[in-house]
Amino acid sequence: QLRAGSSRTVGLVVLDIANPFFTDVARGVEDVVNAAGLALILCNSDDRPEKESAYLAVLAEQRVQGVLITPTAELGPGLDALRARGVPVVLVDRRAPDADQCAVATDDVLGGRVAAEHLLAEGHRRLAFVGGVSGLPQIQERRAGVEAVVRAAPDAELTVLSPAELTVAGGREAAAQVLGVPAARRPTAAICANDLIALGVLQEMVRCGVRVPGEFAIVGYDDIDFAAAAAVPLTSVRKPRQEIGRRAAELLLDESRAGHHHQQPLFEPVLVVRESSRTSRP
Numbered sequence: 001q002l003r004a005g006s007s008r009t010v011g012l013v014v015l016d017i018a019n020p021f022f023t024d025v026a027r028g029v030e031d032v033v034n035a036a037g038l039a040l041i042l043c044n045s046d047d048r049p050e051k052e053s054a055y056l057a058v059l060a061e062q063r064v065q066g067v068l069i070t071p072t073a074e075l076g077p078g079l080d081a082l083r084a085r086g087v088p089v090v091l092v093d094r095r096a097p098d099a100d101q102c103a104v105a106t107d108d109v110l111g112g113r114v115a116a117e118h119l120l121a122e123g124h125r126r127l128a129f130v131g132g133v134s135g136l137p138q139i140q141e142r143r144a145g146v147e148a149v150v151r152a153a154p155d156a157e158l159t160v161l162s163p164a165e166l167t168v169a170g171g172r173e174a175a176a177q178v179l180g181v182p183a184a185r186r187p188t189a190a191i192c193a194n195d196l197i198a199l200g201v202l203q204e205m206v207r208c209g210v211r212v213p214g215e216f217a218i219v220g221y222d223d224i225d226f227a228a229a230a231a232v233p234l235t236s237v238r239k240p241r242q243e244i245g246r247r248a249a250e251l252l253l254d255e256s257r258a259g260h261h262h263q264q265p266l267f268e269p270v271l272v273v274r275e276s277s278r279t280s281r282p
């Protein structure tokens with residue numbers, strides 16, 4: 001499927017190369033790309049639009065056959081420029097703004113919903129959502145799902161915490177904020193925008209002598225392998241990480257086929273319940 005004038009490469013731009021979610025997505029992409037006799041150029045935007053634009057320019061210069069990207073919050077002009085040059089672009093872990101493009105995403109509103117419903121069923125009424133600062137639509141969708149469930153439960157309330165980063169350090173920061181709230185008003189459970197945050201919340205709670213889940217329950221998001229391996233195994237909303245990468249790469253390769261139709265598959269997330277949220281409060 002070599003396109004005239006292009007190199008035998010495909011670009012993948014991720015938001016955070018240190019997040020195992022993206023390692024798993026990359027694994028799925030690489031399997032498909034390698035089997036097609038192409039090589040992968042991996043770029044890390046750090047969720048910074050200017051870094052993303054610079055990488056897109058480099059990928060264009062390298063004459064890649066296509067680009068897979070989890071974009072920063074705004075879909076910047078760099079993507080349109082690539083498409084205008086005839087370079088196919090597939091959005092990864094992000095819904096497309098219109099039908100004119102392939103995109104592989106997960107129903108993150110549903111993911112937020114199942115996480116919140118689980119904690120309410122476990123008896124929690126004061127919940128926190130950790131990750132409020134992110135402008136990424138896929139994170140805002142999780143928050144919207146949580147908010148819808150909490151709004152519908154008359155006696156439940158939600159605190160939104162916004163640590164600076166969606167990282168383990170961000171999770172530690174959020175846990176310290178929770179512990180700063182007087183006990184009578186303190187949330188008793190957190191839904192974290194991703195597992196890295198959840199691991200940070202867990203680490204700080206344990207360091208401060210808080211029993212998880214007895215005194216504080218935690219739900220993460222993504223179900224990276226470290227979730228099950230944590231000292232207190234983490235409940236998490238599982239996304240099919242490698243499958244997302246594989247599907248996106250298949251769609252990208254299909255773009256050069258006559259009769260290609262843009263597709264926008266939406267995966268269903270699944271709640272995986274483990275020890276960090278299993279027991280109701282004492």
Ligand code: RIB
Pocket residue numbers: 015016019021093138139166193194195221222
């Ligand atoms: O980049 C932040 C998050 O967005 C990841 O953890 C993953 O869940 C993605 O959807």
